[in-house]
Amino acid sequence: MDALALYEKARAHEGSLAGFYHHNVRLDTDAGPVLVRTPGPAAEEMDLRLWPEAAVLEAIRPYVTQVPRLLHAHTDPEFQIHTFVEGRLVDDLVPDGKARLPEAVLDGVERFFGELLRVPDGALPPVPADWPSNGDTTAFALLLLDGVRAIRARADAAVEGLYQELRVPADPGRLLAERAAGLSARPFRLLHADIHRKNMILTERAGVVFLDWELALWGDPVYDLADHLHKTGYARADRERVRAGWERVAPADCRVGLREDAAYYAAYEEMKSAVVDTVRWGRRIALAATAAERRALAEELRGKLLRGGRHWGGGMPVRPEGIERAAVRWLGGEG
The missing domain is CATH 3.30.200 (Phosphorylase Kinase; domain 1)
Known part of the structure; x- marks a missing residue:
């Protein structure tokens, strides 16, 4: 070759x-x-x-x-x-999260987590000296929050204007940082950290194959489960099936405090999504070809701001028409 x-x-x-x-x-x-x-x-x-x-x-x-x-x-x-x-993206099989996924996909996810949770740390590349110590889930959660703070802080004048008009605070992770001290200690594991429908391919011979390892981390295994559930948007029955499957394959010391801490990381994902997608959806709204497309995107972004705002103490987000106007005003000249 x-x-x-x-x-x-x-x-x-x-x-x-x-x-x-x-x-x-x-x-x-x-x-x-x-x-x-x-x-x-x-x-x-x-x-x-x-x-x-x-x-x-x-x-x-x-x-x-x-x-x-x-x-x-x-x-x-x-x-x-x-x-x-060779195969079909899971997103092409069932893209909207309302219908049940094939059993082969759910079985594949369970098997995958079982293998991932048992990769020995000695097999992995070294981590930086300042990376959180093994088992320090609070430090790991604060590292995640620092990443969102960095995204929020690097806004240029246009993006900052949009953030302010849509009421995204300068430190959207402040309340979650206060809660991070209550996380249970768990041994760190290899995390894929980006498992969603477009990174899973259902094949005829190998079952589900998991793509895109560029964001893999060494950290709290409960975060990987919560991140996956957030990004994949399962139907309710499938969501519980995946959660129960993770519990079946996870070592006992990884399951400590699972329910409470998975809820914490789910809140983090909603907060991060609101910060990131204010920019991504804002640009899509500004460039939308039709009024109907702009309105649909604005309604989606409003939902993200509503869910994310619960975790930074925000009130009711700006109405869709206000989101449309703000996106066009601040980002309409980009691209």
Whole structure:
């Protein structure tokens, strides 16, 4: 396999598969299809990062079966080549969270968490010296909150104007920081930290394969469950099935304080979503082609602000028409 030739071919390719931080291009080779994964244009960082994705995939290969195989990693230029996973995105199967997912998906999620929770820490790349100590869930939660504070603080004048008009406070995590001291201590584990419908592919032979390891972390395993439940938007019965499956496969010391602390991390995810999506949805509203599209997006953003605002002490958010006007006023000149 001529990796650099595949990289150049991927760069020249006009279309790419979805990805916020990466471009993903399927290419056919004599050995079968591969996925060439290259960094996308400088997307705003909205998430914590700990390790290079290739280092994670290489480390977990003996322990986690439901992942793409890393075939090549290159640093200059930066790109990876993975096996191409044939199948259907779970988001294409049931995108809206109202209908039940196939049993094969739910079984795959349970099996995946069981494998993930048993990856030995000695197999993983080292963490920085200032990373929270193993088991210090409070420090881990505060690290997550610092990431949201950084997103909020780096707003330029236009985004700051939108934040202020939509009543997103300068420190949206203040109340959650006060609650973080009450989290139960649990041993840290490898976290995928971005498991959702568009990162899961249902295959005929391997079951569910889990993609996009660029945001993997070393931290509180209960956060990984809560993050997954938030981002995946299961129907209620499936949500309880996944939660119960996690409890079945998790070691006893990882289950301490599960219900209370999963609720804390769910609150964190709602707060973070409101901060991040004020910008993302605001830009979508400003660029929307029709009045109907603008209104639908504004109603979605209002729902996010309502849910997130509960955790920073906010009142009723701005009405949809006010959100539309604010987005166009502050972000209408972007892009």
